[in-house]
């Protein structure tokens with residue numbers, strides 16, 4: 366098993382459904398990853414240790430999902446120079462808008478690349494694009510993926526055109 370290039374973290378096990386599409390997408394591209402529950406509020410020391418150790422362990426990108434008072438992506442971005450992709454989790458009380466606003470409104474100097482509410486797949490694709498800047502094999506796979514998207518739309522046109 367190769368060492369993970371992408372770290373997937375979430376504030377609670379209840380966020381895992383949001384990140385399963387990210388795991389599937391990374392698997393499709395053959396990108397190694399690890400998945401952990403690391404809560405900014407319930408296990409802050411573990412969050413600090415994870416973020417501060419990530420670069421040294423060879424991780425290149427971190428995908429962090431959280432819901433509600435979603436501080437995990439921003440706190441991790443404040444503790445590591447690795448790119449952090451935040452995934453706002455859909456919440457019952459406020460439909461994930463709370464998560465989105467919490468993750469996207471980072472102060473200048475500490476960016477988090479934020480994808481749409483519950484869009485784990487896009488988080489993985491953005492991670493793949495970041496890795497592909499220094500990986501020709503992944504770049505080729507992204508071109509193949511574009512062809513897949515085009516073919517899917519071509520099929521939609523066959524289905525709707527009359």
Ligand code: RP5
Nearest residue numbers: 376377379380431432433454
């Ligand atoms: C956040 O609180 C987590 O990211 C999760 O989305 C939310 C609820 O957590 P649980 O009460 O389901 O453990 O920290």
